[in-house]
Amino acid sequence: MPLEGYEIDQTGPMITAHIDGPELSHEQMLDLLEVCKDKLRYENARNFVFDMEKVTFLASACIGTLVELLREVEPMRGRIALAGCSDNVAFLFKVTKLDDIFALFDDLEEALDEMADDLR
Numbered sequence: 443m444p445l446e447g448y449e450i451d452q453t454g455p456m457i458t459a460h461i462d463g464p465e466l467s468h469e470q471m472l473d474l475l476e477v478c479k480d481k482l483r484y485e486n487a488r489n490f491v492f493d494m495e496k497v498t499f500l501a502s503a504c505i506g507t508l509v510e511l512l513r514e515v516e517p518m519r520g521r522i523a524l525a526g527c528s529d530n531v532a533f534l535f536k537v538t539k540l541d542d543i544f545a546l547f548d549d550l551e552e553a554l555d556e557m558a559d560d561l562r
Contacts, residue, residue, distance in 0.1 A: 448474050450481075455488040455520075456557060457481050458550070461497050468503040475507050479514055488520035489557045493550050495526030500534060508544065521545060521560060525553035 447470040451458040459474060481487035490511065494500075512522055523545040524535070535541045547553035 446470075450477060452481060452485065452487060455486050456554070457487045457490045458493060458554065459490065460493040461495075463496060464498040466497055466500055466504055468501050468507070471501075471504040471507040475511055478511055482514055482518065482520070488515070488518050489523070489560060490515065490520070491523045491525055491550070491553045491557055493526060494524050494528070494531055495550065497531055498528050500531045502534070505534065505538065505540065509540075512543065521557060523547055523553045523557055525550040 447462050447466060449460045449462065451460070457478060459478070478487070478490055492508075508522060515522060524531075525547045526549050527535070527546055532541070532546060535544060535546060545553070545556065547556065
């Protein structure tokens with residue numbers, strides 16, 4: 443049974459994961475990772491956008507989980523984007539220099555537009 447804490451939308455090869463609360467636990471992130479991997483393997487998903495607007499704290503272990511998903515996505519020429527990150531979450535990606543690997547966008551609409559352009 444999936445854990446609560448997120449909602450998934452799929453439009454063609456684009457997956458949008460809306461994170462529902464201020465904190466995303468490592469266990470929730472692992473559950474979300476499995477859902478994303480299944481979408482990648484069985485439903486032709488390629489680009490993943492994580493709507494982080496409501497997230498104020500992200501455990502560092504969650505970043506490792508995102509890197510694991512990235513390893514699966516890159517051979518498919520896919521990308522991962524984070525949208526609406528709070529200053530704390532964005533700082534975590536910048537200090538680890540992962541802001542060069544994961545696309546960070548100010549809002550969800552901007553991320554979806556950019557990622558959709560990749561699919562054309």
